[in-house]
């Protein structure tokens with residue numbers, strides 16, 4: 001009897017948590033340099049479904065909490081790349097990158113064609 005109760009509790013907990021907003025937490029790399037970059041990266045990630053995104057200036061890692069029913073890691077990274085910052089999945093366009101303040105022009109590992 002006790003095991004049935006335990007099973008039911010576990011079962012209901014699973015249903016309960018999966019029915020609610022599925023906040024996923026991921027970490028991915030975003031190229032950038034300074035606190036100005038941080039601001040722009042974090043602003044660029046503000047979109048529906050993104051609960052929070054914090055970019056670490058030292059480690060260059062962005063930690064994001066988002067609802068994967070509303071948005072995806074791809075769209076978030078795409079928005080950041082559109083602001084001029086390379087992410088793991090998307091590269092910023094050269095012309096956007098060139099428009100960044102000089103201090104913010106991070107070193108690109110694979111420079112695109114000029």
Ligand SMILES: [Cu+2]
Pocket residue numbers: 032033034035036037038103104105
């Ligand atoms: Cu910067």
